[in-house]
Amino acid sequence: MTKFVKYIIIGSLFITSCVRQNNKIFDEGVSYELAIFRKNLIDSLVYSLHFEIPEEKTSEIIASALINFSLSQKEMVILDFKPEYEGSGIIGKLEVNGVSIDPEFLNEHILVSKKYLKRGNNVLKFAFRAGEQSLNRRDDLLYSLLVPDRARTLFPCFDQPDLKAGYNLSLNIPQGWNAVANGGLFKSDTLENRRVNIKFNLTDPIPTYLFSFVAGNLNVMQAEKAGRVINGYHQETDTEKISQWKDISDQIFHSLEWMEEYTGVKYPFEKYDIAIIPGFQYGGMEHTGATLYSDRTMFLEKEATLNERMDRAKLIAHETAHMWFGDYVTMPWFNDVWTKEVFANWFASQIVSPLYPDVDHRVNFVNAYYPASYAEDRTVGANPVQQRLDNLKNAGLVYGNIIYNKAPIVMEKLVMKVGYDNFRLGIKEYLSTYAYSNASWSQLIEILDKLSDEDLKKWSSVWIEERGRPHIRAVRENGDISYKQYDPLERGLVWEQDINSDSIINSDGIGYGLFLLTKEEAIEQFKKIKSGEIDSDIARLSMIINLYENMEEGYLGSNEFMINACDVLIIEKNPLIFSRLLGYISSSAQKYLLPSEVEKCLMDILVQDPDRQRKMQVLRVLAEISVSPEITGYIFKMWENPDNQKLVNLGERDLMRLSYELAVRDAGQWQYIYQKQYSRLKSDLRRGEFKYIYPSTSPISSVRDSVFNSLKNAQNRGVEPWTATSLALLNHHSRRDESVKYIIPALEILEEIQKTGDIFFPKDWLRSLLGSHNSPAARDMVERFLIDKPGLNPMLVSKIRQQSHHLYRYEKGYRAN
Numbered sequence: 038m039t040k041f042v043k044y045i046i047i048g049s050l051f052i053t054s055c056v057r058q059n060n061k062i063f064d065e066g067v068s069y070e071l072a073i074f075r076k077n078l079i080d081s082l083v084y085s086l087h088f089e090i091p092e093e094k095t096s097e098i099i100a101s102a103l104i105n106f107s108l109s110q111k112e113m114v115i116l117d118f119k120p121e122y123e124g125s126g127i128i129g130k131l132e133v134n135g136v137s138i139d140p141e142f143l144n145e146h147i148l149v150s151k152k153y154l155k156r157g158n159n160v161l162k163f164a165f166r167a168g169e170q171s172l173n174r175r176d177d178l179l180y181s182l183l184v185p186d187r188a189r190t191l192f193p194c195f196d197q198p199d200l201k202a203g204y205n206l207s208l209n210i211p212q213g214w215n216a217v218a219n220g221g222l223f224k225s226d227t228l229e230n231r232r233v234n235i236k237f238n239l240t241d242p243i244p245t246y247l248f249s250f251v252a253g254n255l256n257v258m259q260a261e262k263a264g265r266v267i268n269g270y271h272q273e274t275d276t277e278k279i280s281q282w283k284d285i286s287d288q289i290f291h292s293l294e295w296m297e298e299y300t301g302v303k304y305p306f307e308k309y310d311i312a313i314i315p316g317f318q319y320g321g322m323e324h325t326g327a328t329l330y331s332d333r334t335m336f337l338e339k340e341a342t343l344n345e346r347m348d349r350a351k352l353i354a355h356e357t358a359h360m361w362f363g364d365y366v367t368m369p370w371f372n373d374v375w376t377k378e379v380f381a382n383w384f385a386s387q388i389v390s391p392l393y394p395d396v397d398h399r400v401n402f403v404n405a406y407y408p409a410s411y412a413e414d415r416t417v418g419a420n421p422v423q424q425r426l427d428n429l430k431n432a433g434l435v436y437g438n439i440i441y442n443k444a445p446i447v448m449e450k451l452v453m454k455v456g457y458d459n460f461r462l463g464i465k466e467y468l469s470t471y472a473y474s475n476a477s478w479s480q481l482i483e484i485l486d487k488l489s490d491e492d493l494k495k496w497s498s499v500w501i502e503e504r505g506r507p508h509i510r511a512v513r514e515n516g517d518i519s520y521k522q523y524d525p526l527e528r529g530l531v532w533e534q535d536i537n538s539d540s541i542i543n544s545d546g547i548g549y550g551l552f553l554l555t556k557e558e559a560i561e562q563f564k565k566i567k568s569g570e571i572d573s574d575i576a577r578l579s580m581i582i583n584l585y586e587n588m589e590e591g592y593l594g595s596n597e598f599m600i601n602a603c604d605v606l607i608i609e610k611n612p613l614i615f616s617r618l619l620g621y622i623s624s625s626a627q628k629y630l631l632p633s634e635v636e637k638c639l640m641d642i643l644v645q646d647p648d649r650q651r652k653m654q655v656l657r658v659l660a661e662i663s664v665s666p667e668i669t670g671y672i673f674k675m676w677e678n679p680d681n682q683k684l685v686n687l688g689e690r691d692l693m694r695l696s697y698e699l700a701v702r703d704a705g706q707w708q709y710i711y712q713k714q715y716s717r718l719k720s721d722l723r724r725g726e727f728k729y730i731y732p733s734t735s736p737i738s739s740v741r742d743s744v745f746n747s748l749k750n751a752q753n754r755g756v757e758p759w760t761a762t763s764l765a766l767l768n769h770h771s772r773r774d775e776s777v778k779y780i781i782p783a784l785e786i787l788e789e790i791q792k793t794g795d796i797f798f799p800k801d802w803l804r805s806l807l808g809s810h811n812s813p814a815a816r817d818m819v820e821r822f823l824i825d826k827p828g829l830n831p832m833l834v835s836k837i838r839q840q841s842h843h844l845y846r847y848e849k850g851y852r853a854n
Contacts, residue, residue: 062074066429078108090179090209102161104193126168134155138153165192179253182249218327221307316722386445402445413437414504416839418840423478534547544579546575551586656675675687715728730766751789754793768805781821804840
């Protein structure tokens with residue numbers, strides 16, 4: 038018997054055993070067992086899909102599919118489909134290799150008996166009603182967003198990342214609409230009934246979650262460089278915003294060229310187009326050939342800050358890096374989704390550096406990733422970078438600050454361990470070995486292990502597979518500093534890392550963890566910063582981050598932190614550190630209590646600071662946190678007559694944000710604020726957003742209750758960023774006592790929020806709900822809910838714990854007192 042035949046027999050026995058012995062393959066969602074079963078069975082997969090898109094968004098979408106695939110043996114085939122209709126969603130018969138059969142539907146799956154199938158090539162053909170849960174439909178726009186497991190809500194498929202496929206797509210759309218998809222345009226035919234049929238080229242192999250199309254009343258911008266053409270589809274009407282296309286496209290070209298040069302792999306897909314979506318759920322989504330971006334992150338206000346401009350550049354670099362890491366090489370299962378995100382964020386930090394040569398990019402890296410990672414890693418709900426995942430229906434809960442922000446920190450430490458040149462060699466081998474295929478973190482570590490003398494597997498196990506961060510105590514002896522680590526979860530873990538041992542604790546910002554301070558040590562550090570003694574930007578930033586973390590852990594009072602932080606703000610020259618300080622003041626004030634000294638301090642900066650960008654940032658924070666009627670009145674005058682004040686240049690979105698904050702504070706002007714701001718808005722898109730959000734600021738309790746009750750209906754949560762803003766305003770810090778009643782009913786629909794919303798929405802919902810509460814009553818409601826829900830998904834429990842951590846700060850005894 039040859040080895041090849043032996044492996045076929047072993048594989049056949051494995052597949053048969055899976056079907057007979059493992060009922061989990063028929064569970065709702067996509068179980069890990071089902072994914073393994075299908076990966077061993079199915080190959081050479083191609084979807085040919087056609088969608089009839091009606092002009093009216095209430096009309097159903099009729100579609101058809103032809104699925105070609107090869108089977109390693111004659112065995113049952115299980116497709117995934119979660120329709121929104123009674124029955125299977127299939128229209129009529131299912132044709133299998135030319136034989137028409139009645140579809141068999143079970144637990145969100147379509148079962149095809151092996152008696153109709155054969156080893157080798159097979160064809161399924163059927164018509165169906167397209168599901169709309171992840172087909173975001175508006176009056177003149179729709180776009181698919183299928184990450185992580187939502188392809189099965191749109192069309193019957195094998196919805197797992199390691200069954201990559203080619204896609205032949207055609208769309209029948211109303212005349213006057215445009216469309217963009219993963220593949221390039223093959224042909225477009227105008228039909229007699231004011232319809233257009235668009236056919237796209239066959240794509241390279243991609244996973245189901247990256248399949249995408251956008252159709253609607255879209256305008257197109259184009260850019261060309263060295264023969265490469267990029268199209269940008271959008272619905273923006275503001276000419277000042279549209280004029281930013283050159284900056285956007287230049288940054289895309291730069292990112293593509295940088296990635297090609299670093300990896301040695303030319304852009305691996307047919308084209309690179311983007312669509313800028315109003316109210317898009319995320320900052321961006323890396324659909325091959327049709328990357329989607331939010332209008333909020335791409336079209337900036339007139340006086341965009343350095344942070345905002347760099348954030349846009351990093352977002353573009355992040356999504357572009359995904360073309361190689363995530364699209365070209367994909368994780369086999371969503372427990373390793375962080376691998377594509379860590380590559381994208383780490384490479385983004387490298388790509389953006391040459392675009393901003395005057396910025397200290399060590400400061401930028403620490404500022405971008407450490408605070409956001411700590412925000413979740415400090416909590417009892419902290420999760421490891423690599424999480425366990427039994428079923429893709431829970432894959433959305435894997436996402437969070439840990440995979441987006443802690444993972445790049447770990448990657449930076451890995452690069453330092455392996456060496457920059459060796460890391461690059463390993464990355465090239467990784468891409469070459471797994472091109473258009475799938476690879477896990479452990480497979481990357483195997484490659485890098487060969488290039489390093491370090492035991493990377495052992496090192497990785499603590500940083501990647503364990504949750505939380507170390508507590509670190511600096512020990513001073515004879516003028517030197519050494520460090521002792523403690524595992525706050527008492528597992529005895531040691532996070533292997535190099536920490537700078539000069540006179541300033543963690544002076545280069547590389548060390549990861551909470552560097553414990555007494556209250557006296559914290560105040561002394563603030564004195565050193567305010568005196569100008571700490572002239573190193575990275576040392577100063579590292580100290581400020583750690584002071585905030587000590588405040589959050591109760592070693593320093595929130596008042597002491599905010600008052601000292603604002604004193605530092607006055608003299609801080611680095612714009613990134615200035616923004617970080619402001620963000621900390623805003624977060625602290627909304628979670629705890631705002632000292633009057635801080636209001637006055639910020640007001641002085643707004644009026645007296647000569648830098649307009651600093652003024653703009655301070656105005657935004659003051660509008661969010663102020664409690665003084667005098668300051669509210671001052672901001673009201675700026676908002677009312679924006680052209681008559683000389684402090685800042687207020688853009689349309691700035692005026693909208695100010696409207697919400699002023700309306701919450703000034704009941705007597707509520708109707709006037711609405712009418713004046715609404716009349717200023719230039720587009721139907723902005724008017725729709727404003728009309729949706731503004732009622733949540735109402736001074737009338739019954740109106741706010743009505744808004745909250747409307748948010749419990751999934752149909753009213755169609756644009757999730759608007760919903761999150763509305764819920765946050767309902768729970769505004771100025772209305773804590775009145776809004777605490779929303780906590781339990783909002784938590785009670787959290788499981789539905791997970792099922793109907795996109796990947797970041799459970800976290801956004803919880804942050805909007807809990808972020809401004811600080812009372813024992815709010816904490817008790819959270820605790821009571823968790824006690825009453827013992828069967829709640831542990832990953833959802835972690836999300837609740839992460840977003841409610843501040844409610845337990847006082848329960849811990851407020852150590853600083």
